Amino acid sequence: MDERLATLQQAILAQDKEGALEATRTLLDSQISPRVILESGLAAAMLELGRRWKCGEAFLPEVVVSADIFARCSELVEPALLENPEEARPSHRLVLATVKGDLHDLGKNIVGAMAKTVGFEVKDLGKNVPADEIVAAAREHSPCIVGLSALLTTTMPQQRVAVEAIDDAGLRPGVKVIVGGAPVTQSWADQIGADGYAPDAASAAELARSLVA
Ligand code: B12
The missing domain is CATH 1.10.1240.10 (Methionine synthase domain)
Structure with a gap:
């Protein structure tokens, strides 16, 4: 190294x-x-x-x-x-949040920083964000991608709660949901009906870009 x-x-x-x-x-x-x-x-x-x-x-x-x-x-x-942002492209929105009950935000913040480098306008709702606030922001910024971070196995289920709340509000497919955080996996993303998972910030930015391509 x-x-x-x-x-x-x-x-x-x-x-x-x-x-x-x-x-x-x-x-x-x-x-x-x-x-x-x-x-x-x-x-x-x-x-x-x-x-x-x-x-x-x-x-x-x-x-x-x-x-x-x-x-x-x-x-x-x-x-x-x-x-040195990549060449200018139409700006897309990424709404980011660490889910309710979870105070870990370092990884989410890096995801936000990386997403800006690939042309996203980032709306960061912060940490410990309940599903209703996520839905309100998704509605306000739709069409957009919603990125949900969870670092605790006990708060991962809040990602599911938020995905269901976005569904119940009738916001999809205009709103796509990506999930991440150390305990999160592709299999979990599939189980909860998220549109994507990425293991790190650089791949999160690429994933977000591919979802709006
Ligand atoms: C720093 C830290 C804290 C800090 C957080 C400070 C902050 N502002 O974030 C503090 C001290 C506050 C903290 C508190 C606690 N923590 Co803590 N914490 C950590 C630690 C050491 C590092 C996390 C981190 O920042 N990593 C660095 C970042 C860059 O990585 P990352 O978050 O994984 O993010 C990357 C990817 O996951 C991904 N990503 C992240 N978010 C998203 C979102 C999307 C959409 C996408 C696509 C990708 C993505 O991209 C990021 C960049 O590459 C981890 C250990 C670990 N291995 O994760 C424990 C850890 C997560 N904490 C743990 C615990 C238990 C706690 C506490 C319960 C401790 C306590 N007894 O109080 C509390 C919980 C507080 C709460 N309610 O949230 C456990 C969780 C265990 C579990 N099974 O759930 C861990 C795993 C430690 C351990 N080994 O036991 N913690």
Whole structure:
């Protein structure tokens, strides 16, 4: 792995905010693409932190601090992502939300940042968003894609609740739904009647683009 990406990961894992910001700036000044910084630097560090947390090598306060550092570093990277947007194409809308009961938003925010680079106008409803708010936003912005993030196995069923609420409101097929988040799979997406699933932000942006093609 590139040494500079490793330095960034180490700083996030050590809750070294200044070190992480410095490493992010160094990467941005180099030839490394902002997408790689986001996925292979920042997101990879959080994945490793999750592994450590699960096996008792890291604890909640450390995760909270690292998550904050992650968010600050992403803010530095996002403008660079948009500096070289792909050629202009008609703007489509992506309504994004982390479902009700779920406070994880780092991955959703990266999906939003990536989607902007492929020409989407992103309406981010935030985290812990109930289905009725998702339906209202889908109605307001239709035709659009709705992206639902869930990081907890206990909140994944809220993706189903939101898909059903969008169906019940008669908004499909003008509204397409994509789902994601660490515990989410293609099989879950199929079960709940979503239009697509993607495992990471770059493929989420590609998926969204293919759904409006
Ligand atoms: C950071 C973190 C937190 C932070 C969140 C901060 C924030 N602002 O988001 C805090 C400390 C608040 C937190 C709290 C909790 N957490 Co937490 N958290 C994590 C951790 C370590 C990293 C998640 C993350 O940000 N990853 C980095 C991002 C970039 O990756 P990502 O979210 O997966 O997103 C990518 C893809 O999934 C995809 N994607 C994401 N969203 C979407 C949406 C669409 C539409 C698409 C297409 C794709 C897509 O693209 C993204 C970018 O590539 C995970 C561990 C893990 N392995 O996931 C645990 C984890 C998710 N948390 C867990 C738990 C248990 C909790 C708590 C219940 C802990 C507690 N006892 O309080 C609470 C729950 C709070 C709540 N109600 O939501 C468990 C969940 C276990 C389970 N089976 O459900 C995990 C797996 C840790 C573990 N191994 O036990 N957490």
